[in-house]
Amino acid sequence: MRKRDYLMITVVFIFLGFFTALAVQPDKGSTQLESLGNVLTFDKLLEDRDEELSINEILSKDLTNREEHIKRLERHVIGLKDNGEDIREELEKHRMLAGLLDVEGPGVVVILNDRKRDDIQNSDSALINQFIVHDSDLLNVVNELRAAGAEAISINNVRIIETSRISCGGPTINVGKEQRFVPPFQIEAIGDPEALANCFKKEDSIYHILDAWGLEFSVKKAENIYIPRYIYGALDYKYANIIRGD
Numbered sequence: 001m002r003k004r005d006y007l008m009i010t011v012v013f014i015f016l017g018f019f020t021a022l023a024v025q026p027d028k029g030s031t032q033l034e035s036l037g038n039v040l041t042f043d044k045l046l047e048d049r050d051e052e053l054s055i056n057e058i059l060s061k062d063l064t065n066r067e068e069h070i071k072r073l074e075r076h077v078i079g080l081k082d083n084g085e086d087i088r089e090e091l092e093k094h095r096m097l098a099g100l101l102d103v104e105g106p107g108v109v110v111i112l113n114d115r116k117r118d119d120i121q122n123s124d125s126a127l128i129n130q131f132i133v134h135d136s137d138l139l140n141v142v143n144e145l146r147a148a149g150a151e152a153i154s155i156n157n158v159r160i161i162e163t164s165r166i167s168c169g170g171p172t173i174n175v176g177k178e179q180r181f182v183p184p185f186q187i188e189a190i191g192d193p194e195a196l197a198n199c200f201k202k203e204d205s206i207y208h209i210l211d212a213w214g215l216e217f218s219v220k221k222a223e224n225i226y227i228p229r230y231i232y233g234a235l236d237y238k239y240a241n242i243i244r245g246d
Contacts, residue, residue: 099161099230103152107225108196110141113184113216130213133183135168137215138175140206141187142166148199150189152227156181159230176230184216193221 095101115131142160145153153160158176160166165174172180189196197219200207210217 099152099159102226102229103190104224104226105151105190106193106221106223107150107188107190108145108193109220109222109225110145110187110189111184111216111218111220112137112141112187112210115214115216131215133173133185133210133215135166135173137206137210138173138185138187139166144199144205145187145189145191145196148191148195150191150196152190154188154227156186157228159228161230164230188222188225188227190225190227197221 092101096103112133114133138155142153142155155166155175156179158164158179160176164176167174169180172182173185175181199205200217200219207217207219
C-alpha cells in the first residue's frame with residue numbers, strides 16, 4: 001500500500017472519530033428545552049395552587065355568610081317559641097353529632113409513619129410494600145378508636161365523619177373529600193384517654209402488626225385536643241327519605 005493510501009485512511013478515521021464524538025455528546029439544546037419545560041410546569045403548578053387557594057377563600061367566605069344567615073333565621077324562630085332554648089340546645093346537639101362543630105377535650109394523639117428509610121434500603125426489596133403506611137392501616141386505626149368510644153376524630157387536622165373516605169391515591173392517601181397526604185399521619189381522637197390508648201394493646205389490634213413490620217406507631221395521651229368541624233362537601237341526602245309515623 002502506498003504512503004498516500006495510508007494518509008487517506010488516517011484522515012477518514014479522524015473524521016469518523018470526530019463525528020462519532022459529536023453524535024454521543026448530550027444535546028445541549030434538548031437539555032435546555034427540558035429544563036425550560038420543567039420550569040414552565042412548576043410555574044403552572046404554582047398558578048394552579050394560587051387559583052385553588054383563591055377559590056377556597058371565596059368558598060370559605062360564602063360558607064361563613066350562609067352560616068350567619070342560618071343562625072339569624074334560627075334565632076328568629078327560637079325567639080318566636082316559648083321553648084326556644086330547648087330548640088337551640090337540640091340544634092347544637094345534632095350539629096355536634098354530625099361533626100359540624102369545632103370540639104375540644106381529652107384524648108389521644110397517634111402518629112403513624114413509614115418504616116425508617118435506612119431500614120427499608122437494607123431490607124428485602126420484595127417486602128417494601130409491608131414497610132409503608134396504607135389506606136387500610138389508617139382505616140383500621142380509625143375504626144379501633146371509634147370502637148373504643150372516640151367522640152371525634154381527625155387525620156392531619158381533617159375531621160373524619162361517617163361519610164369520609166380513606167383511600168389509596170398512588171403515593172398519597174386520600175382523606176376526607178379532596179385532601180391528599182403523605183406520611184407521617186397524625187390521628188387525633190377525643191374521648192377517654194385510657195380507653196383510647198388501651199384499645200391498641202388488644203391482641204388483635206393493628207398496632208401489633210404494623211409494629212412488627214417496623215413502622216412508626218406511637219400513642220400519646222393528651223389533656224386537651226382541638227378537632228375542627230367538618231367543612232368539606234355536602235351532607236345532603238338525595239336518595240334516603242325519612243320514614244314518618246302516622
